[in-house]
Structures are given as structure tokens and as C-alpha cells.
Amino acid sequence: ETYFPDVPEAEIPTNWQMKHFYQREYTQVEKIKSRASQNSYNKDIRPLTGTATMHALGPGSRFEIDATIADIYVVSDVNRGWIVGRPVVYIVIDVFSRLIVGCYIGFENPSYVAAMQALQVAMTDKVELCRQYGIEIESQDWPAIGFPDAILADRGELLGYQIENLEKSFSVRIENTPPFRGDAKGIVERNFKTLQADFTPFAPGVVTGTIVKKRGGKDYRLDAKLSISGFKEIILSSILYHNQYHVMKTYDRSADMPVDLPSVPLELWNWGIQHRTGRLRSAPEEAVRL
Structure with a gap:
């Protein structure tokens, strides 16, 4: 009317x-x-009509990389009275096997430089890295060495002329997620929660709830006791445990996988290397750094 x-x-x-x-x-x-x-x-x-594993033929078909700010405040290695803040954790994960192939922990904001340091770890031997933090491993304990076919990352971090060297020199395809679509990297996103669950129950200085100190309340940042080196050791140990022992109950297994093959990242990686993709392409560590 x-x-x-x-x-x-x-x-x-x-x-x-x-x-x-x-x-x-x-x-x-x-x-x-x-x-x-x-x-x-x-x-x-939107309805989901497939899984990320469907698009990964085998180990190295696609890596996902993402960063998060850790839910903990850490102190300086030089002076434990200095609270240095919350570290940024980069994780690189293989889509097919869910093996965490690389990481980087620092205080830089998510950027190209930090992402490339995580990718450098992913593409090189990790024995010396672990030894720096008192963890002794063999190459077969963390076997991911080499270049993937594709890397899925946030827009901006691996976007522009800086990444062209990696694309052209090593034939790596860079895929960027659409804006505001963190779900496009769902595999690596879920693993952040798993890694942080390993230290949040017992580590001092853990962030719980809002970071704003209530009037008259205790500032939990002052509880920080864990050094940045200690935090790196915890993350590396958690990654090794995830890779070697974490059983994935909802892993999307293909029909040709043996029934007795455990849904454990390291087992899936080794099986995939043998029966799917073969060894990843590699290059001298100095070339990877450049």
C-alpha cells in the first residue's frame, strides 16, 4: 500500500x-x-565438495605455509628479566602427508623475509637445526628435504617480484589464497592449535583470554619465565612428535593405501615418496638461501 x-x-x-x-x-x-x-x-x-588431500598426488605436491602469534610471552636468553614479547611462529606443512616440513620462530611481523626463512628450513636438512637446541635426530627422523611443486601462502607474503627467483630457478609454483580466506589453508591452520596445546597447560606466561590487563588485576605477562631458546626447543620437539607419532583419525586415505599403513605423517610421507612422487628436487643449501 x-x-x-x-x-x-x-x-x-x-x-x-x-x-x-x-x-x-x-x-x-x-x-x-x-x-x-x-x-x-x-x-x-558454502558446501565442501572435496578435501585438500584430493589435490595432492604425494609428498611435495603442495606445501602450505602460514604464521601465527604464539599464545605465550617469552623472555630474553641474555637476561631473563627482559620480557621480549610474543614470538611469531611460521609453519610449513606437506598437504599429502601432513608432515610439518619446516618452521621459523622470531619476532618479525609476518613478511616475505620471515616466510622465506621458514621455507629454507623446509627445503634443507634439519639435523643441524635441531642440534642447536640440544635435540639429536637422524635425517630419516625429519626427512623432508627439497622443493615442492607448489606452495600455498597468504597474499602479500609470497606475492611480487621477490618470489620470482624461487619460481624461475627452482620451478616452484606459488599459489596465493583469496583475501579474508584463512580457511583456504585449513591444514596448516589446524596444526597451530595442536602445537600450542602442547605447551599452554604448563608453560608460564601463557596468554589466556583478553590481553588487556584489568584494573587492579595481575599482569600475566610478568609470569613469563620461558626463554626464546626454550620456546624454540619446545616447538621443535612438538613438531618431531607430531611427525612421528600423531595418529590422524580423520585422514582422507586413498584406495591404494595399504590397510596396515598408519595414518601418521612420517609413515605417509615415506610411503608416498616410495609409491607416488619419488624424492623431491633438491639444490645446495647456499643456493636455497639466495
């Missing part, structure tokens, strides 16, 4: 008629899309 005052009242559809028209003319998907933004629909609502 407000918009079309000249229409006779007998011709104005009733509420029931409007509901019937709405239900008949629009699908459930169209109704949901009209109530949510495009980004929100793609990220949280």
Missing part, C-alpha cells in the same frame, strides 16, 4: 502468498547467500 497506493486491495498479495512465492522461486542456497556476504559465505557456509 505504501509503494503502490493505486493497486486495489483485492490485488495485493497476502502474507501467505508472498511466503509461497518466496519458497517456490528461490532455492535454499540463494536464500542463504542473500543473508550473508560473499566472503562469509565462501569461508563459513
